[in-house]
Amino acid sequence: MAGYYPLMLDLRGKTCIVVGGGPVAERKIRSLLDADAEDVRVISPTVTKGIAELARSGSIQLRLGEYLEQDIDGARLVFAATGDPDLNRCVAAAAVVRGALTNVADDSAYGDFVTPSVIRRGDLVMAVTTGGASPALASGIGRDFMARYGPDYAGKVERLRELREHVRLRLADPDERRDLLRLAAEEALAGSLDELTGSSDADRMDEWIRRLRAAADRRQT
Known part of the structure; x- marks a missing residue:
């Protein structure tokens, strides 16, 4: 079994092709849209109601018809999800020639990555x-x-992003920046991020930094 190298891809502006129109293909399509993929193209003679709705809404481009090799020209990612193993392998082989990364549904040995x-x-x-x-x-x-x-982590991460940017502007010492950001992450994991008060976002971030500095001082005593 091949090992896999984990990474996160920025799909903005990248062409992603899904060959197939069934439930598996729909899951692949929705995962691409969840990742903010902007150019998702689907090729299949028939599609699920969900895929058809995504096409009507303009979320994806859909060509109803049999797969043609030129359909994957210019693709960065190709998903072969037709339900036909032989066709999936043909799609994967064509993608390799074009230098596109390929996922083959239910047959990872023929693709470059698994989802x-x-x-x-x-x-x-x-x-x-x-x-x-x-x-x-x-x-x-x-x-x-x-x-x-839980869902509250979305807000926690956004607050930590704001703090990180503020700390980079306010604190010159890289060791202090690292220590305070680590403390803030520990607060998030412990569920103890307090509500911050202040007349502006900058005031709230300054208050947070003061509180984190006090916590760091207590640890050193």
Whole structure:
């Protein structure tokens, strides 16, 4: 079994092709849209109601018809999800020639990558995979993550992003920046992010920094 290198891709401006129109293809399409993919193109003679609705809304481009090799010209990512193993392998072979990364549904050996179970909480993205060995296990672990890291983490991550930017502007010492940001992350994990008061965002961030400095001083005594 091949090992996989985990990474997060920025799909803005990248052409993503999905060949197939069934439920598996629809899941692939929705995962791309969840990742803010802007150029998703789907090729299939028939599609689910969900895919048809996404096409009507303008979220994806849809060509109803049989797959043609030129359909994947210019693609950065290709998903072969037709339900026909032989056709999927043909799609994958054509994608390799074009230098596109390829995922083959239910047959990871013929593709470049597998799609993990993904949990999104705003900018917090957690991905779990077993390398295709047990998608059910990856899904189960993903559900555990969803229960542990609830929807409130979207707001926590946004606040930590704001703090990080503010700290970079306010504090010159890189060690102090690192220590305060680590303390803030610990607060988020412990569920103890307090409400901040102040007349402006800058005031609130300054208050947070003062509180974190006080906590850091207490740790050193």
